[in-house]
Amino acid sequence: MNILDSVAALRAQMTTWRQAGERIAFVPTMGNLHDGHFKLVDIAHQHADRVICSIFVNPMQFGKNEDLDKYPRTLDADIAGLTAHQADALFTPTPAIMYPRGLEVQSYVEVPLLGDLHCGASRAGHFRGVSTVVSKLFNLVQPDVACFGQKDYQQLAIIRQMVTDLSFPIEIIGVPTERAADGLALSSRNGYLSAEQRQQAPALYQILQQVKAAIVAGQHDYRALEQQAKAELTAAGFRPDYFNISHQQTLTLAQNANEPKVILAAAALGNTRLIDNLEV
């Protein structure tokens, strides 16, 4: 696997592949890779001749009091994992490469409406940081396809909207959530959990499944189901942020039985904020 730590090296690699007529898939990440990330890499191989990943802990998408400094950085293990999954290249830019003039004066990309809901409401500026860095990475890599996890359901919807609105010639593939045997969605932030919190954590997915079962069984007072779910999360030791039964495309709150739905949830265990979702 070629490790590319400058824009010049990245562009040279991309040019070589493009001149050979090869199709390129891109998997952007923040590193500390787990089987969810490796699933993205495996799926990326099904869509292209070459797979390039990026690892960049993007300061622009972290709030002032969030975990930018303590976010796990495990480059050697990540390289070993990506090599085992036959990734062809890894782009590892620094903040100075991505934001040479500094974050305060950086031009940005913002997706209205979708970006303001759910995680956008709790994490001001988060999705502006995500859509800006993903646009920059798309312009640098210029892939044919890019893979994103459905675990970050709202992020995936925002990227799809951005690609349409800004006419990026890139196909976006959504990859189903990889879970631990007890149902917990794999996430780098799971590493912050204490042993006791790790035991409590699967309750988030269990409650999502219960609410899905209730909706499928015909319950349609969605606001009451949301309130009940938040009470159950609290009883299970979480501090719920949101638990919303939403429309799959607009992500606005679902109102009636025939809309395609997704249940979106975020809740904290101690200082660790977990998200998960389930389509109905």
Ligand SMILES: Nc1ncnc2c1ncn2[C@@H]1O[C@H](COP(=O)(O)OP(=O)(O)OP(=O)(O)O)[C@@H](O)[C@H]1O
């Ligand atoms: N369990 C998972 N299954 C499938 N895709 C995943 C999973 N976890 C993360 N991804 C995807 O991997 C990509 C990179 O995500 P990221 O590096 O933020 O990992 P993460 O584990 O979600 O980290 P964090 O704990 O910070 O949210 C995103 O497209 C994300 O949706």
Ligand SMILES: CC(C)(CO)[C@@H](O)C(=O)[O-]
């Ligand atoms: C898409 C992404 C790599 C942009 O920094 C990040 O939000 C993530 O890891 O999901």
Ligand code: BAL
């Ligand atoms: N996977 C989402 C990235 C973030 O929480 O910043």
